[in-house]
Amino acid sequence: MPLCHTMNTTACDGSEDSSPIFYLVGIPSLQESLFLPVFFIFLFFYLFVLVGNTLILVAVVIEPSLHKPMYFFLINLSALDIIFTTSTVPKMLSLLLLGDCLLSFPACFLQMYLFHSFSCSEAFILVVMAYDCYVAICRPLHYPVLMAPQTNAALAAAAWLTALLLPIPAVVQTSHMAFDSAVHIYNCFCDHLAVVQASCSDTMPQTLMGFCIAMVVSFLPLLLVLLSYAHILASVLRISSREGRSKAFPTCSSHLLVVGTYYSSIAIAYMAYRADLPLDFHIMGNVVYAILTPVLNPLIYTLRNKDVKAVITKMAHPQDPGCFRGP
Incomplete structure (x- = not known):
């Protein structure tokens, strides 16, 4: 994708009183003939994120059987995916379709703040969901007390607030x-x-500050998630019956897939940045990070979670009594 228009620039001598104007270059080597196909691909992904996560939100809200801690955190994740992609993808679409590459100084820094805040929020929400899985499997008798509604709200609020401040x-x-x-x-x-x-x-x-913050919001949450799953695995291995083990694993399988997707996208973005690759690969690594997880989350939770899938099927076929089997 070529530069929008060549602009006259001034030296950075601090003499300019006006705010700078930011121009998004996009993907430098993307041929103009591919702008429209790439636009439709991004548009499809964005609409899929909006529709898929909205369906999950509505399903959890309207179905009383889903009013449980794990689904409370799931709707936090779905809402987060919607606003996370909305902070970047509409501008990408405008850039591809209209060549709208200009951003004012406040708009650029607002987008930067929102993108990184919501990225941090996702990491912390995944930690809270891992803790929910840990309590459900390792301390099932204490689950109603440890995961009371007030506690769930406090955990979700702490995840959001910490990510907004970092x-x-x-x-x-x-x-x-x-x-x-x-x-x-x-x-x-x-x-x-x-x-x-x-x-x-x-x-x-x-660069150093950004790296340090990235370590805090990437590796610390990953460490907490791995710690939770280490305890979960130890508890499951202590279950003598194969049937008991098979019932324990599905409880957290969807969450584990989401965690794997999230950190895989981070790894792709990191390797694209660190490796000696053309600039386009660095940019595409960031784009994958911005889109991959929000696209896959609805698929994972609708295809692998029978409760959510059943409610969404009921919503799609409200007159068919045979399409829903409540728990």
């Missing part, structure tokens, strides 16, 4: 960096690293 230092510090009057962002959206690399200031402090 990116603030990096975003604020980046906003104080020096930029030309016209800044070309080599990405499809205002990612922190892409904006930092477009600055005229010393990028090392911000």
Whole structure:
């Protein structure tokens, strides 16, 4: 994808009083003939995210049998996927279809903040869901007490609030960096690293800060999830009967697949950045990270979770009494 329009730039000497204008480069080598096909692919993914996660939200809200802690956290995850993709994908679509690559200074940094905040939220919600699985399997007798509605609300609120606060230092510090009057962002959206690399200031402090925050919001949650599943595996292995083991694993299989998808997309983005690859691969790694998990989450929870699938089937065929079997 070529640059939108070549703009005259000024040196980063701090003499410019006006705010810089950001130009999203997109995917530099994408041929113009492919803009429309790629636009429709992204549009399909975005609509799938909206429809799939909305169906899950409605199903959990209207069906009393799904008013359980694991489904409460699931609707948090679904709502998060909707707003996470909405923070970036509509601008990508506008960029592909209309060549709308301009972002004002506030718009770019707002998009950066929202993208990284919601990414952090997903990591923390997955930790809370892992804790729910741990309690359900390892401490089933204490489950009603440990996962009371007030506790669930507090855990979800803590995940959201922590994620909303964590990116603030990096975003604020980046906003104080020096930029030309016209800044070309080599990405499809205002990612922190892409904006930092477009600055005229010393990028090392911000790159280091971004790396440290990424470690906190990626590896610490992953460590907590792995710890939960280590306890779960130990408990399941202590179950003597094969039937008991087969009942325990499905409880968390969907969540485990979502965790695998989420961290696989992070690994793709990280390897695309670290490897000696063309710029297009770095950008596509970020795009995969922004889209892959929200697209797959509805599939995982509707195809593998019989309760959610049954309620959605009932919603699709309300007059067919045979299509729903309640628990």
